[in-house]
Amino acid sequence: MLAKRIIPCLDIANGRVKKGVNFVNLQDVGDPVEIAAVYEQQGADELVFLDITATNEHRKTMADVVEQVSQQVFMPLTVGGGISSLADMDRLLHAGADKVAINSAAIANPALITAGAKRFGSQAIVVAIDVKWDAPSKQFLVYTHGGTKNTGINALKWAQQAVANGAGELLVTSMDRDGTKQGFDTQLYTELGKLVTVPIIASGGAGKTADFITLFQNPSVTGALAASIFHYRELSIPDVKRSLQANGVVVRR
Amino acid sequence: MISIIDYNAGNVYNVLKACQRVGVDAQLTADPEQIKNSSAVLFPGVGAFKDAMDTLADRGLVSVIQETVNQGTPFLGICLGMQMLFDSSTEFGNTKGLGLIPGRIEKIPDDNGQRIVPQAGWNENQLMNQQTVFKGIQNQYTYFTHSYYAVCNPQYIVSSVDYGLQIPAIVNRDNIYGFQFHPEKSGQVGLYLLKTFFEQVVAK
Numbered sequence: 001m002l003a004k005r006i007i008p009c010l011d012i013a014n015g016r017v018k019k020g021v022n023f024v025n026l027q028d029v030g031d032p033v034e035i036a037a038v039y040e041q042q043g044a045d046e047l048v049f050l051d052i053t054a055t056n057e058h059r060k061t062m063a064d065v066v067e068q069v070s071q072q073v074f075m076p077l078t079v080g081g082g083i084s085s086l087a088d089m090d091r092l093l094h095a096g097a098d099k100v101a102i103n104s105a106a107i108a109n110p111a112l113i114t115a116g117a118k119r120f121g122s123q124a125i126v127v128a129i130d131v132k133w134d135a136p137s138k139q140f141l142v143y144t145h146g147g148t149k150n151t152g153i154n155a156l157k158w159a160q161q162a163v164a165n166g167a168g169e170l171l172v173t174s175m176d177r178d179g180t181k182q183g184f185d186t187q188l189y190t191e192l193g194k195l196v197t198v199p200i201i202a203s204g205g206a207g208k209t210a211d212f213i214t215l216f217q218n219p220s221v222t223g224a225l226a227a228s229i230f231h232y233r234e235l236s237i238p239d240v241k242r243s244l245q246a247n248g249v250v251v252r253r
Numbered sequence: 254m255i256s257i258i259d260y261n262a263g264n265v266y267n268v269l270k271a272c273q274r275v276g277v278d279a280q281l282t283a284d285p286e287q288i289k290n291s292s293a294v295l296f297p298g299v300g301a302f303k304d305a306m307d308t309l310a311d312r313g314l315v316s317v318i319q320e321t322v323n324q325g326t327p328f329l330g331i332c333l334g335m336q337m338l339f340d341s342s343t344e345f346g347n348t349k350g351l352g353l354i355p356g357r358i359e360k361i362p363d364d365n366g367q368r369i370v371p372q373a374g375w376n377e378n379q380l381m382n383q384q385t386v387f388k389g390i391q392n393q394y395t396y397f398t399h400s401y402y403a404v405c406n407p408q409y410i411v412s413s414v415d416y417g418l419q420i421p422a423i424v425n426r427d428n429i430y431g432f433q434f435h436p437e438k439s440g441q442v443g444l445y446l447l448k449t450f451f452e453q454v455v456a457k
Contacts, residue, residue, distance in 0.1 A: 002414075040440060071274075098267070121300035121301065123299060123371055123373065123399070123400075168398075223374070
């Protein structure tokens with residue numbers, strides 16, 4: 001059976017891992033290559049790199065990071081942050097990324113999803129969606145530009161459109177849960193799972209092992225993304241996987 | 254010399270990096286003579302079957318591949334490269350493949366929304382043929398990302414994975430091998446498989 005995926009996310013600024021990563025025996029706490037290698041050893045199933053500077057100059061730096069990591073670490077790599085053209089995608093995929101995640105640019109220009117899927121294949125195009133519950137209108141809304149801008153667009157409808165346009169996967173972050181460590185937004189993913197049949201990666205809210213077990217009861221969610229709880233070793237990937245396996249969730253060991 | 258066919262339809266660079274990692278000096282090429290004179294050929298590919306076949310045809314590589322295989326050169330198709338080894342695909346109507354392994358490529362059925370398509374992630378191999386050099390694949394996870402799969406006679410299936418239906422993961426006919434998964438993205442297991450190909454198929 002297909003294993004559920006545990007996916008650490010690394011924020012990259014100027015070619016360095018931004019948030020401190022708190023592993024023992026790391027020579028250089030900001031080196032993306034060294035950190036990626038540690039995560040591979042720990043059994044991470046994929047890695048996501050998020051370019052949090054995302055200016056033109058830094059995008060070239062990001063391609064260099066991907067190039068270096070892909071020479072040392074042989075696992076799927078997704079890169080996101082500021083990707084807004086086929087040329088951006090081409091540069092990163094050429095450097096060694098397997099998938100690119102597009103967010104704000106896809107909202108501004110949904111045809112970019114189709115163009116990317118046609119050129120590189122749907123499997124290479126991840127649409128990332130930042131979502132917040134809007135109580136007055138009782139719907140999930142899409143936010144862009146690092147979660148700062150409310151688009152007023154219904155997130156579930158946008159997800160369906162993104163898939164229709166050729167998205168091969170959806171990376172859906174609950175802004176309500178992000179950083180809270182109170183568990184994933186299972187309601188969001190349940191509703192989403194009824195509407196799309198592409199793989200969904202859930203993000204936002206991971207705090208304890210049980211959160212992953214709960215999340216993965218949803219067959220539509222095949223991946224879970226988390227950052228600080230892994231970086232600061234509040235949870236270890238081997239522990240999470242052991243626990244998942246003990247609870248009947250298929251994981252790669 | 255080991256060649257990786259470079260026809261602008263796939264992430265050939267990651268395959269090249271994985272070869273370097275296992276100590277093999279492979280070269281990216283689309284040159285017919287170089288391909289035909291190789292000691293082994295790797296044939297990666299991602300994207301759409303028809304586009305990739307059209308690109309091969311435009312570059313005059315269809316007959317080059319067929320000749321190379323027919324002279325006995327060890328040949329390894331990866332992902333879409335594996336699918337193209339078969340007779341045909343139902344992707345966009347019916348597209349002819351390289352016809353090197355009997356069988357056809359079909360869309361993974363989503364069973365009315367009950368199955369997620371594409372299959373994206375790590376799945377566990379079951380060994381179907383004990384006589385293979387890839388025996389070490391048993392119970393090992395490899396990384397897949399695909400919406401189509403091979404339908405062929407079990408005699409060509411070396412290993413398969415369970416995705417609600419059996420999906421061939423490694424296929425083989427004589428000197429022709431195919432990996433549906435990405436060895437260059439399957440961690441230590443993927444590197445082991447490439448190493449095995451170079452040491453036990455190519456060296457033979």
